[in-house]
Amino acid sequence: MLEVSGLDVFYGDAQALDGVSLTIEPGAIVAIVGANGAGKTSLIRTIAGMQKPASGHIRFKGTDIAGRPTYKVCNLGIGQVAEGRQIFPSMTVLENLETGAMLPRAREGKARNLDRVYRMFPRLAERRAQAAGTLSGGEQQMLAIGRCLMGAPELIMFDEPSLGLAPALVHEMLQSIVGLNREGITCVLVEQNVAVSLKLAKHAYVLENGRVTLSGSGDALLADDRVRQAYLGL
Amino acid sequence: MIRRLTDGLPRRALALLLLFAVVMALAPFFVSDYVLSVLIISLYFAFVGQAWNLMLGFAGQLSLGHALFVGIGAYTSAALFTHFGIDPWVGVVAAVALSTLMGCIIGYLGFRFSIRGVYFALLTIAFAEFTGIMVDNSAWLGGSAGLFLPVKNAGSIDLLNLRGPPTLFYYLILILTGGALVLCRFLLNSKLGLYWQAIRDDQEAAEAAGVPLFRYKMIAVAISSALTGVAGVWYAFYYNNLFPESTFATGRSVELILGAVVGGVGTLFGPILGALILTPLGELLTALTSGLQIDGIKTFFWGFCVVAIVLFRPSGVWPWLAGLLKLDGRAR
Numbered sequence: 001m002l003e004v005s006g007l008d009v010f011y012g013d014a015q016a017l018d019g020v021s022l023t024i025e026p027g028a029i030v031a032i033v034g035a036n037g038a039g040k041t042s043l044i045r046t047i048a049g050m051q052k053p054a055s056g057h058i059r060f061k062g063t064d065i066a067g068r069p070t071y072k073v074c075n076l077g078i079g080q081v082a083e084g085r086q087i088f089p090s091m092t093v094l095e096n097l098e099t100g101a102m103l104p105r106a107r108e109g110k111a112r113n114l115d116r117v118y119r120m121f122p123r124l125a126e127r128r129a130q131a132a133g134t135l136s137g138g139e140q141q142m143l144a145i146g147r148c149l150m151g152a153p154e155l156i157m158f159d160e161p162s163l164g165l166a167p168a169l170v171h172e173m174l175q176s177i178v179g180l181n182r183e184g185i186t187c188v189l190v191e192q193n194v195a196v197s198l199k200l201a202k203h204a205y206v207l208e209n210g211r212v213t214l215s216g217s218g219d220a221l222l223a224d225d226r227v228r229q230a231y232l233g234l
Numbered sequence: 235m236i237r238r239l240t241d242g243l244p245r246r247a248l249a250l251l252l253l254f255a256v257v258m259a260l261a262p263f264f265v266s267d268y269v270l271s272v273l274i275i276s277l278y279f280a281f282v283g284q285a286w287n288l289m290l291g292f293a294g295q296l297s298l299g300h301a302l303f304v305g306i307g308a309y310t311s312a313a314l315f316t317h318f319g320i321d322p323w324v325g326v327v328a329a330v331a332l333s334t335l336m337g338c339i340i341g342y343l344g345f346r347f348s349i350r351g352v353y354f355a356l357l358t359i360a361f362a363e364f365t366g367i368m369v370d371n372s373a374w375l376g377g378s379a380g381l382f383l384p385v386k387n388a389g390s391i392d393l394l395n396l397r398g399p400p401t402l403f404y405y406l407i408l409i410l411t412g413g414a415l416v417l418c419r420f421l422l423n424s425k426l427g428l429y430w431q432a433i434r435d436d437q438e439a440a441e442a443a444g445v446p447l448f449r450y451k452m453i454a455v456a457i458s459s460a461l462t463g464v465a466g467v468w469y470a471f472y473y474n475n476l477f478p479e480s481t482f483a484t485g486r487s488v489e490l491i492l493g494a495v496v497g498g499v500g501t502l503f504g505p506i507l508g509a510l511i512l513t514p515l516g517e518l519l520t521a522l523t524s525g526l527q528i529d530g531i532k533t534f535f536w537g538f539c540v541v542a543i544v545l546f547r548p549s550g551v552w553p554w555l556a557g558l559l560k561l562d563g564r565a566r
Contacts, residue, residue: 050442070444071445074443088431088436088439090435090500091432095428099429099432102428147443
């Protein structure tokens with residue numbers, strides 16, 4: 001579904017991604033693991049069109065989307081739930097969700113998608129008229145995911161979805177990602193919680209200093225000594 | 235469309251707004267010439283404040299050079315009128331075209347090269363200042379000696395050439411202010427409004443959610459500068475004289491936006507309320523301090539009052555007042 005090959009990204013002189021290649025099969029959950037500064041967020045931002053690559057290709061369902069502006073990428077069906085609950089605090093919950101549904105591809109199914117989001121996160125339905133900035137951390141993360149779903153994405157990239165959430169909520173959050181995946185949405189998962197994300201993932205990549213150093217099935221990486229030492233502290 | 239405009243507005247708000255409109259419409263029959271002139275200036279600031287608020291309050295883009303668009307609108311229509319006898323109803327088209335063009339140039343430079351926040355504001359100041367200098371050196375536009383519109387006998391009303399008594403200008407600016415209020419409410423409830431507020435709240439998040447940032451920021455600047463250009467045409471024909479120093483100065487730009495800031499940035503009624511507080515307050519201070527014979531005492535007290543208002547009602551007077559009147563909680 002998504003094929004990244006030879007991706008180089010620079011911030012000024014500093015190289016953030018160095019020849020990154022990866023393949024994301026339709027319907028899969030793919031985990032991307034790595035330390036802080038390894039290039040995970042850069043990778044997501046580049047795929048989403050928020051960062052221009054110096055070279056390389058990003059093919060989504062056959063078309064090269066590298067360097068396209070974000071709103072065009074979104075409209076092809078690639079959504080993202082960015083790090084740090086990027087909601088619009090002064091707007092109501094419903095307005096936040098409607099903003100996500102303004103993409104040309106999503107207009108027609110707006111009512112259906114809203115219904116789906118409210119069924120998935122009933123809390124959002126209860127608080128639809130409330131300013132989003134007054135929601136709790138967990139609810140804001142639900143809203144960020146809900147807004148992304150309003151754009152009718154076929155692939156969602158999650159950047160640290162459990163960051164800063166209470167342990168009980170972390171589980172709930174990951175369960176909802178699994179639920180979305182069962183409904184047929186391909187998921188790219190960047191998580192600090194390496195053990196959990198590897199368990200969920202069909203396939204996983206390890207990023208180090210902007211390079212893919214390891215890849216394999218989630219289970220295989222969980223059993224890999226290097227991964228166990230570096231990321232699981234075992 | 236009318237349903238959509240009033241949707242979500244409490245009955246009380248609608249009733250109060252209607253009452254306010256009726257009072258304003260009947261005001262010229264009951265007040266003195268002096269009070270009328272204060273109301274006229276108040277409404278002018280309300281209209282420009284609304285136009286400016288659309289950019290900062292809705293779309294999050296700070297302009298400190300809005301006097302530029304007033305100036306372009308004013309000088310364009312005034313020059314066409316004095317030199318070629320072109321009436322202001324045609325002049326306003328040229329005025330709006332030019333001020334919108336200027337707005338788009340500033341917007342393009344700012345948004346294409348990611349100049350944000352105060353740096354964008356500096357860009358708007360720079361354009362206002364150098365346009366002022368250019369006008370100052372243009373003999374065709376009257377230079378620093380000023381551009382004067384021919385005044386005929388002020389008793390009769392010549393609607394085509396906008397020559398007439400203050401009441402004519404009062405109703406014109408009242409219609410403009412009312413129109414801008416309706417337009418802004420309509421825009422705020424449309425896709426444009428959603429996208430603008432998303433950009434204002436969090437530009438990165440808006441981009442991630444698929445908002446075409448450049449396009450929607452450009453639309454905000456274009457509409458704001460167009461409306462402000464219309465205000466400029468009104469300004470020229472009301473005052474009949476234009477001086478580059480007092481038209482384009484940064485102090486002018488600040489004066490234009492104070493009402494909106496005091497009333498409540500990002501609210502619909504804030505700019506109107508703010509202008510109706512500040513302008514009469516300034517006049518009152520002039521009257522009170524004229525006996526004291528101290529230079530600048532009025533400006534000092536005025537500044538003092540503005541600081542007090544901003545200090546005690548940091549999000550503006552309107553959200554607070556709307557709460558007191560038990561209107562829409564978000565004071566739109």
